[in-house]
Amino acid sequence: MRLTNFSDISLRVLLFAAAHTDRLVTIDEMVSVFGTSRGQLMKVVHNLTTNGFLEPVRGRAGGLRLALAPRKINLGKLLRHTENDFGVVECMRTGNQCVLTGDCRLPAVLTRAMDAFFAVLDAQTLADVELKAVDFLGK
Helix, strand or coil: CCCCHHHHHHHHHHHHHHHCCCCCECHHHHHHHHCCCHHHHHHHHHHHHHCCCEEEECCCCCEEEECCCHHHCEHHHHHHHHCCCCCCCHHHCCCCCCCCCCCCCHHHHHHHHHHHHHHHHHCCEHHHHCCCHHHHCCC
């Protein structure tokens, strides 16, 4: 299984905001640090604010900050908001056309694996993985 770039960037945005709780962070700043497109980052930030992970502060000196304490941001919940397809193989996706579907036992095994994956993430919060500002910037 591989997470989408959207989830990857979402995690990085929250880690960055958690590493800078002393101030607001900006999209332009994160574009520069992450080397990603402004448009992609805007979509991520919109999703994170809509789902209550980030709080926007408007105005000339505005920016973004975590909407919750890092210990209240559950990683499993976050990924459920950022990923839209957990169908690891065709038979687990909409429009399945696999000819083995009727007799195949693979989906049950993969479902158990996905459940284990989320059990680990559901037990973790942003506080468990957060970095200090200097660590984040590689200094």
